[in-house]
Amino acid sequence: MAGIGEVAPPVASRDALARARTRAALVPDLLVEARRVVNTVISGWHGRRRRGVGENFWQFRPFVEGDAVSRIDWRRSARDEHTYIRDREWEAAHTVWLWADASPSMLYKSKGATVSKESRALVLTLALAELLSRSGERIGWPGLTDPFTARNGAERLATRLAYAPAGSGSRPDFIGVRRFSDVILVSDFLDTPDEAMQWLDPLMRRGVRAHLIEIADPAEESFPYAGRTEFQDPESGERLTAGRAETLAADYRNLYLARRAELASWAKRQGWSYTVNHTDRLASEALVKIHLALSTDAGLGSAGA
Numbered sequence: 001m002a003g004i005g006e007v008a009p010p011v012a013s014r015d016a017l018a019r020a021r022t023r024a025a026l027v028p029d030l031l032v033e034a035r036r037v038v039n040t041v042i043s044g045w046h047g048r049r050r051r052g053v054g055e056n057f058w059q060f061r062p063f064v065e066g067d068a069v070s071r072i073d074w075r076r077s078a079r080d081e082h083t084y085i086r087d088r089e090w091e092a093a094h095t096v097w098l099w100a101d102a103s104p105s106m107l108y109k110s111k112g113a114t115v116s117k118e119s120r121a122l123v124l125t126l127a128l129a130e131l132l133s134r135s136g137e138r139i140g141w142p143g144l145t146d147p148f149t150a151r152n153g154a155e156r157l158a159t160r161l162a163y164a165p166a167g168s169g170s171r172p173d174f175i176g177v178r179r180f181s182d183v184i185l186v187s188d189f190l191d192t193p194d195e196a197m198q199w200l201d202p203l204m205r206r207g208v209r210a211h212l213i214e215i216a217d218p219a220e221e222s223f224p225y226a227g228r229t230e231f232q233d234p235e236s237g238e239r240l241t242a243g244r245a246e247t248l249a250a251d252y253r254n255l256y257l258a259r260r261a262e263l264a265s266w267a268k269r270q271g272w273s274y275t276v277n278h279t280d281r282l283a284s285e286a287l288v289k290i291h292l293a294l295s296t297d298a299g300l301g302s303a304g305a
Helices: 016-044 117-134 153-162 193-205 218-222 245-269 283-295
Strands: 057-062 084-088 095-100 138-141 145-148 182-187 209-216 229-232 239-242 273-278
Touching: 016 117, 016 153, 016 283, 095 117, 117 138, 117 153, 117 182, 117 209, 117 283, 138 153, 145 153, 193 209, 193 245, 209 218, 209 245, 209 283, 218 245, 239 245, 245 273, 273 283
Parallel strands: 095 138, 095 182, 182 209, 209 273
Antiparallel strands: 057 084, 138 145, 229 239
């Protein structure tokens, strides 16, 4: 299933080189916007804190059968009649792969949206890079850069994106993605569910935990068209002229939402998260949900807007 639009996109938008140049020109401004979004959520972002191997105190919890006696905190236990374990905070850096779809359908922006789907996807990706880098995590972009740790991770990633070769954003390259890492994929996911599951299958087989962020334009979801309307598939260029577009609305909405529900249900069965972010809503809403998903060992994000 491809994106919809009231007018045909420029011919140059279908040219890979022109698309790469357009995207490169957007990156500096989008990095600024990403940092602005980060500043709205940073107070609630605590990285991926959990108990594990480390030196810093995490929490006291009651001793249970199977815990090592050497981990008992006798001073805390002496305060009452219970025995307590002293947990430490997990400190090992984790690898989080980030990827934003650059296919032509991501260029779409209706009158009701504040930004294009591509702009929102890149802002979210760069904002996540900023937040994860500040938390000491390793970040990478499949097929573009190996995982690295740096306080200026978002800036480094933005530079690589600005000089990325043409055609590098249509599908992520999962060859370097290893087990136990997290992958955050930002796309409109307008393929059929079967097609999406097929290209995501390598992650499932490797035991990777994925977080899917669907970027949705409000017009794509509500189909507010009436009268004679021409639609063009931004991927293939095929056109459809509807004499009375409103007669297609109910069937279209059912198919659109069924696609999302099927893909979200499949992701949930894999232990993945699925989040929807609309381009007429705040980008920070998606960041909050992804933070929750990343912070939960087997957590699931929200499949809501």
